[in-house]
Amino acid sequence: MKKRDVETTGHEWDGIEELNNPLPRWWLWVFYATIVWGIGYTIAYPAWPGIRSATAGVMGWSTRANIAEDIAAATAANAEITARLAETPLTEIAADPVLDGFARNSGGAVFRTWCAQCHGSGAAGAKGYPNLLDDEWLWGGSIEAIHESIQHGIRNDQSDMARYSEMPAFGEILEDDEIDQVVNYVMSLSGEPREADLVAAGGDVFADNCSACHGAAGEGDQSLGAPNLSNAVWLYGGDYETIRHTVEYSRYGVMPAWQDRLSDAEIAAVATYVHGLGGGE
Template sequence: MSDPKAKKPVDDVTGTETTGHTWDGIEELNSPLPRWWLWTFYATVVWGIAYTIAYPAWPMVSSATSGILGYSTRGEVAQDIDAFREASAARDSQLASADLATLSENEDLYRYAVSSGAAVFRNNCSQCHGSGAAGAKGYPNLLDDDWLWGGNHEAIAYTVRHGIRNEADDDARYSEMPAFGEILEEGEIPMLVEYVRGLAGAEHDAAMAEGAAELYADNCAACHGDNGMGDREQGAPNLTDAIWLYGGDRDALTETITYSRYGVMPPWGPPRLTEAQVQAVATYVHQLGGGEADPAE
């Protein structure tokens, strides 16, 4: 075994001590690292230690060390949010108590409502209604003029504030369609499907539809109306416009009539959203293209 204290051989060409390692006759020089590199490395070590002391760094069981400066990016963001809210407090107060029917007369407040309402929509509504508000199967399209409960400013705000068919808000809009699979005789549902398709102007079996006229009058007209145009007071859809929330083909209509539908929308009023945010998102949705005129005073 070689003596580790023995002097290392020196390379004849460079005069530099070697490590004693040789590969294919090539010796490895034991060249020292540049001083600038060493000092830079030492500085980064010192900086790293100082950083872990000053800032949050080491993970613990349920949190992390907070650092002697107590800094956090979450706290910085919270400060920015608080500053924005403080700057917007006056306009939010105005918006919370504004009459949405006349809001457009205040151009500055209206623009603020639309822009802030767009942010509220993206954060809270787009998951169901889509980023462009075009909806999906079971989730209403907010761009058209087909409104189950009404599409003027106040009607939209009420729906946002209280939701639909939920158990969290006593003022939620509520309607319930019976499951006619438990009520009608076998063979009657296909006849009703043809009748409803006929109301919407879709291709249908006229003979079957004619035979279902009495069935419709006895079971459906009380909510959807004799003419099938629905009733907003009850949240009963218009069956004549060919706009279907769950689909208007025979299979979809058969499922709807047999088992009924029961979509739920949570209430978004305080404390979930502020009243100003409810007013803002109602204004945003109304101006998307399908908003209806407000009732005359």
């Protein structure tokens, strides 16, 4: 058979040359069609990015607009029950199965959107962020108390009604040996102190400096946001070094006020959701 006279690409590997055969005609036409389609697409739909936005396209199509329409439709469909949720007293929501179910589901969505970043997707909290699943509440675990915490927040400058308390930095008040004593006393309330011989003296330091907020027995005071020190639940950690750091430098956790970000119904819903996780009083 006579060899075809076809130019090569000039590439050769181990004596094997690459022939420069023309592309199939059908493939070329498909390729040209994709170019034409691409040009038409960039004209019809949003495509070319700019400094502030992309070209809008002559058809005015927008994924954001589609999502906004879907949200508006869902909002309209839930308008009646949302209004009921905002108007119903918090303690009466659970008595209405339909309203309670809506509140828990919508509250779960609000929680996962706005609260999970700090409290965790399962609401178990993290160091410095309260666990919402247990029975230990700094400011109270009733549904009304939870609602107030969500609405106004903690130690923020957004709401005049934010819950507020401030622990002094006792490193500026007590001597180092007094701090060691009171830390060992606090550890003895819920477990074993590091130095048992300092506990008695630490009790005196505690009575003079800490009992006004934490109580004579260290059981805390929810009206002040003062934690219970007589159990093994610790927000920042219960080891000696962590407690000493807390006593010496204090802690100052801040929670934003959600009253300007969430609607009344959304706050009621997420309060219902959190209260129903198992730790609500």
